[in-house]
Amino acid sequence: MPKINGNEIRPGNIIEHDGGLWIAVRTSHVKPGKGGAFAQVELKNIRDGRKLNERFRSADKVERVRLEQKDKQFLYETDGMLVFMDTETYEQTELPADILGDRRPFLQDGMTVVVEYYDEEALSATLPEKVTCEIVETEPVVKGQTAANSFKPAMLDNGVRVMVPPFVGSGEKIVVNTETFEYVERA
Structure with a gap:
């Protein structure tokens, strides 16, 4: 794995530090009046979610980790495990349902998910950015309310x-952003 200087760490970089894998959430470069400059880096542990603030000087060397990304197709769920199939080798793998976190409800049959691996360990899974869902319950459409910049709740x-906007009614399909849980457009 490549070693990088401490001042080259950018948000989104994954580094090996203190025997664990950490993702850089936020970085800021500080030049104090006395002493050398350093990078103040907020790190989050990929495995257990702990947070850590660390200072790295330009002379410090850290291991930058590259994760292997594989496309997996969702097949079914069994006993709290999600079963995925590799789209190239057709090999099936089971991953815990909590790997998706709060985005789990947006997982649909046959959906292609990007799973990130470190060695052979699955660390995270990413859903497509936009998913089509159907509205089962919302307030009825009221004529003349479309001009107002207001939203109403929908299940x-x-x-x-x-x-959702006031002109969207029950039974309609909409596109939802899986990262922000916001309405994007009608399907």
């Missing part, structure tokens, strides 16, 4: 509540 077929 989706996967049990997630989102805010």
